[in-house]
Each structure stands twice: as C-alpha cells, then as structure tokens.
Amino acid sequence: MEEKLKMSDRKIKVILVGLGRIASKLELDPLRKKPCTHAGVLFSGFGKKNFELGLAIETKEERRNDFRDQWGLPPEFPILENLNRKQIESFARAKSASHLAVIATPSSSHFDTAKQLLNFGIKNLLIEKPVALSKKEGVLLRNLMNKKNARIWVNHERRYHPRYLFVRDLLQKGSFGKVQSVRANVFTSAKNPGLAFSKSGGGPLLHDGTHAMDLIHWFFGKPKLNYAKLVFPKQGTIEDRATAWFSAKNGIEIYLDVSGGRDYFQFELDILTNSHRLILSNDGFQFWEGKTSELYKGFQSLSPIQIPKFPDSEKSNAFLGIYQEIVEVIRGKKNRQEGNIEDNIHILDSLESIYNFRKSE
Known part of the structure; x- marks a missing residue:
C-alpha cells in the first residue's frame, strides 16, 4: 500500500538540527500553549499525519539523552553529534518522500549550518530567526538557495498566528x-x-x-x-x-x-x-x-x-501555521511562502541600519 501512495500523500521526512529550547525543551513549560516547539509540532496529531522525524543532530550528549527521554524514542533512533555529509546526502537522495531540515541551533551557527545542508542536497529548510547574523550572510544564503533550487523558511512565528x-x-x-x-x-x-x-x-x-x-x-x-x-x-x-x-x-x-x-x-x-x-x-x-x-x-x-x-485564543497557534504552509508548498498545493529569505534580508538590512547609525554620527 505504501508503494502506491502518491508523493503528495507521503509523509515529509525531517532532520532536526539542535535539540535545545525552541527545538524541544520549551514543550515542558506547563504554562505555554502547545505545541510551542519544533518537536512538539512533529509529534503532535497534525505532525504525525504529515511528518516523520528521521534524524536528529545535537552536539551535547545531555541534550541527546534528554530528547530521547522526552519523546520516548528507542535507542536505535539516530541522533548524530555533528552533521554527517554521507548520511544527510543519503537522506536527501531518498525518492520515497520529500524532506525538510529544521535548524534550531544558536543564531551564530545558522548561516554555516544552512550552507552545509544546502550543499548536501537538502531542498527545504526551516531556520530559526534571525536567518543569519548579517545582511551579507543572508544574501549569500539566498544565492546558494537559488543555485540549488531549494526553499528557505524563517521562523518569525507571529506571521502565522x-x-x-x-x-x-x-x-x-x-x-x-x-x-x-x-x-x-x-x-x-x-x-x-x-x-x-x-x-x-x-x-x-x-x-x-x-x-x-x-x-x-x-x-x-x-x-x-x-x-x-x-x-x-x-x-x-x-x-x-x-x-x-x-x-x-x-x-x-x-x-x-x-x-x-x-x-x-x-x-x-x-x-x-x-x-x-x-x-x-x-x-x-x-x-x-x-x-x-x-x-x-x-x-x-x-x-x-x-x-x-x-x-479564539485556544485555536490560535503560530507553530502549526508555519508547518501547515510548509506542507502545502512542498506538496504543490500553494506557491507563496510567507516568511521567505528575501523578506528576512530586508529585516537584517533594517537592523543593521540601527547598528550602523551610531558609526555614521
């Protein structure tokens, strides 16, 4: 039966890079509206229908162990210490499903991590804000994205609330x-x-x-x-x-x-x-x-x-909104991306104008 499923009906395979606060840990906050993390979405009812977490990457052993415990993952579930080119290229080449990589690491690593994933063949990226530390990095990332015929979303979640x-x-x-x-x-x-x-x-x-x-x-x-x-x-x-x-x-x-x-x-x-x-x-x-x-x-x-x-506040969830758009775009049901790389280059330009204003006085 699985072989007969159309590509548009198959689950989107996910790589989650970084297993800290916004990736997973904030889901433990009893006061926050759920889901409030990337893992929270992936393991929600909506997430299980549309996504399958196939690989996680985290440099800190304690976080790798905590992630397994939090989500009840078996010992054999692959959580790598670093980006592994061979495994990620294999992940990207799989014809059985579309794929998405989520970058939930510190801001300083967004640019280099996204570059590596694009060069390894990943075609869909969701990156935590800010997409990079400078407008220059943002432009380089956009150019590489276009060269690789890929897509990038940036998680300014209020756009989806x-x-x-x-x-x-x-x-x-x-x-x-x-x-x-x-x-x-x-x-x-x-x-x-x-x-x-x-x-x-x-x-x-x-x-x-x-x-x-x-x-x-x-x-x-x-x-x-x-x-x-x-x-x-x-x-x-x-x-x-x-x-x-x-x-x-x-x-x-x-x-x-x-x-x-x-x-x-x-x-x-x-x-x-x-x-x-x-x-x-x-x-x-x-x-x-x-x-x-x-x-x-x-x-x-x-x-x-x-x-x-x-x-209604009970039905308002920004995290579900951005992932819903990702599903629709990847499956060809929607063309426009709300939080795209071009918008974020302009945002970085505005932020840099504030930092540079002091220098020009």
Whole structure:
C-alpha cells in the first residue's frame, strides 16, 4: 500500500538540527500553549499525519539523552553529534518522500549550518530567526538557495498566528482607519539572557528585536531609519538597549524600543490610527475606537471595543501555521511562502541600519 501512495500523500521526512529550547525543551513549560516547539509540532496529531522525524543532530550528549527521554524514542533512533555529509546526502537522495531540515541551533551557527545542508542536497529548510547574523550572510544564503533550487523558511512565528493575520487583514482593508503612528517594544531580562547578550548570539536588538522588525515590515512595508541610539554597558560590545525612529509609507511614524535590562518580558505592538488604537501583545490583544467622550464635552475619547469574529485564543497557534504552509508548498498545493529569505534580508538590512547609525554620527 505504501508503494502506491502518491508523493503528495507521503509523509515529509525531517532532520532536526539542535535539540535545545525552541527545538524541544520549551514543550515542558506547563504554562505555554502547545505545541510551542519544533518537536512538539512533529509529534503532535497534525505532525504525525504529515511528518516523520528521521534524524536528529545535537552536539551535547545531555541534550541527546534528554530528547530521547522526552519523546520516548528507542535507542536505535539516530541522533548524530555533528552533521554527517554521507548520511544527510543519503537522506536527501531518498525518492520515497520529500524532506525538510529544521535548524534550531544558536543564531551564530545558522548561516554555516544552512550552507552545509544546502550543499548536501537538502531542498527545504526551516531556520530559526534571525536567518543569519548579517545582511551579507543572508544574501549569500539566498544565492546558494537559488543555485540549488531549494526553499528557505524563517521562523518569525507571529506571521502565522491567526490573531496577527486577522488584524493585519483588517488594517489593510482600512477597517481601523489610517495608521499614523506605531510603538513597538521588546523587553527582556538580562538576569536570564540566553544568547541575547553573547557575541555568538548578538545583542537583544538582533536576537529579540528581529521579531518586532519583522512585524513592522509585514504590516507596514520596509521603513526608512531617521534616528537610532544604542546604549552599551561600561565594558562590552553588546548593547543593553536600542531605540530607533523609522518612517514608513503613507506617513506612518514608528518608534522601536528593544531592551534587555528589564525585570519582565514584554512584546507589544501599539498601533494608533486616526480613529482606533490597537495593542497586539503577548499579554493579550486590545482594541479601542474614538467615540463621543463622557469626560469632555465636544470631544471624542477612545472607548474599548470587541472585534467580531476575532480568532479564539485556544485555536490560535503560530507553530502549526508555519508547518501547515510548509506542507502545502512542498506538496504543490500553494506557491507563496510567507516568511521567505528575501523578506528576512530586508529585516537584517533594517537592523543593521540601527547598528550602523551610531558609526555614521
């Protein structure tokens, strides 16, 4: 029966490179909406119908052991310590199924890992953000991808979140009026910095601010930088904070604030139009509309409103969204990729303009 299945019906074979937080470990967080990792998707009901994890790669032995335990994998399941050209080329040449490689390693390794996989014959890549550490690397990766006739997705997951998609559609239709100003915040804590404060992972602007910059590009188009400021610790080359003022098309002014020195985590996009205010946040989505004021005679004040048919939070999952698109594109049911390499080159260009602004002053 398996031999009679069409290629479009067969499961997509997956290589998972890196078995850390976003690959698997965050699935153990009892408070997060599931699935919230790549392995979580692959082992979900949807994942099991469409994908088959055939190979994993992780340099750290402890993580390899933890991964086996977490997902109940048998001892014979192949988890390699490093990329093995012979095994990956064999994986890529198999005619029985399409394939996908997921790169969930530290940011500094994305470029080299993707290059190797493309050169080994892998045709579909999903790479964690940022796709590379510089625009130059992004361009080189795009050129190699085109040469190898391959595809690259980048996991800026909010592009696939039903609530962000819903709001973006209404904004583009003009349902909230004309956008005039935007405030984007990404705040994290230096007490638990991960790779956001390391030379290998970049500062909070590159490591975390990329999410805000992605939404700015996605919602409003590529903006032009007017002013930027970076704050550095007394000793060190990795910024503590980055602020920037951009202008986008149609007169939209955008203020970006990325900081790693807060005692809390917050991601928020505050959009102000001529008639509405919208807050899109990890803490929730809120909407206001200008109505006759109860405080000042002859004035309009913002009043909270409910949005009809707003997606249910329980049914909103960005990780499932990006993998659904991957399935549709690989099986020929869809052509367009939402989080493609070209968009991410533009995002890296905008981030670099902030880093380079200080040098040009």
